[in-house]
Amino acid sequence: MINKLEMKISAMLENEGVVRNAVAAFVSSYNPTLEEIIDIKTILSEAVSNAIIHGYEYDKNKDVLIKATIEDNKLELIVQDYGKGIEDIEEALKNNFSTQKDQEKTGIGFTIMKSLSDHFEIQSSVNVGTKLKITKILQMDEVRAN
Amino acid sequence: MAKKITYKIVDGFLVIKIDGDLDNMATFQYKTKLCEIIKLNQFKQVIIDLSNVTFIDSSGIGLLLGRYNQVKQYGGHLILCGINKQIKKTIQITGIASIIDIYEDGFEQLKKSEVVL
Numbered sequence: 362m363i364n365k366l367e368m369k370i371s372a373m374l375e376n377e378g379v380v381r382n383a384v385a386a387f388v389s390s391y392n393p394t395l396e397e398i399i400d401i402k403t404i405l406s407e408a409v410s411n412a413i414i415h416g417y418e419y420d421k422n423k424d425v426l427i428k429a430t431i432e433d434n435k436l437e438l439i440v441q442d443y444g445k446g447i448e449d450i451e452e453a454l455k456n457n458f459s460t461q462k463d464q465e466k467t468g469i470g471f472t473i474m475k476s477l478s479d480h481f482e483i484q485s486s487v488n489v490g491t492k493l494k495i496t497k498i499l500q501m502d503e504v505r506a507n
Numbered sequence: 508m509a510k511k512i513t514y515k516i517v518d519g520f521l522v523i524k525i526d527g528d529l530d531n532m533a534t535f536q537y538k539t540k541l542c543e544i545i546k547l548n549q550f551k552q553v554i555i556d557l558s559n560v561t562f563i564d565s566s567g568i569g570l571l572l573g574r575y576n577q578v579k580q581y582g583g584h585l586i587l588c589g590i591n592k593q594i595k596k597t598i599q600i601t602g603i604a605s606i607i608d609i610y611e612d613g614f615e616q617l618k619k620s621e622v623v624l
Binding site: 374377381395399402403406410470472473476 | 562
């Protein structure tokens with residue numbers, strides 16, 4: 362059976378925690394491990410902040426869409442914005458953390474999302490927006506899985 | 508857990524303790540205060556204890572990396588301690604463990620062990 366959760370939030374960093382906790386609560390009834398819950402929260406934090414900071418450049422009047430779907434033990438997350446899009450996805454996927462003075466943008470959000478998920482996909486067009494599709498396979502309790 | 512930063516000076520070490528989630532909101536709120544604490548004291552040994560940090564993302568990693576650079580700039584040494592399993596996982600993904608010394612024990616345990624301090 363498919364179970365779904367959909368949310369639309371204003372592009373405000375204050376809402377990042379709301380999304381993390383709402384999706385964690387949605388997933389928790391499927392008996393994920395604590396590690397899986399933390400992974401999901403981390404993925405969402407990166408995806409939502411990417412939309413707010415890079416997609417919309419902190420424009421609070423814009424919306425970010427979040428969809429979570431669970432079927433059997435497969436969780437699919439979609440985080441979508443209609444912002445400025447990513448010009449060079451390959452470049453954005455590079456791990457660019459820096460030890461230079463005053464440089465605190467680590468540029469590792471995508472690396473984290475990729476590492477913590479089982480499948481990670483970016484669809485993006487300049488001035489159209491970005492859609493992140495992330496799949497995470499949960500190690501569910503067999504009783505619940507059936 | 509409530510978000511807050513506290514600091515104390517112990518045997519010549521500046522020990523900063525962070526509580527709560529280290530996400531974008533917290534990073535935004537903490538950055539100035541952390542910079543000021545470090546700038547004001549300029550201790551050679553700075554320890555950031557993350558024992559009470561419940562969540563970290565790339566913005567939190569960026570905040571820690573920024574403080575590493577700040578301390579390094581005046582010739583100091585920054586250590587991260589109290590790293591739980593989840594935080595360690597994120598830190599390892601980002602690769603910053605290759606430049607910043609990290610310890611699982613919190614400051615009190617580290618002090619007792621005298622391995623580092």
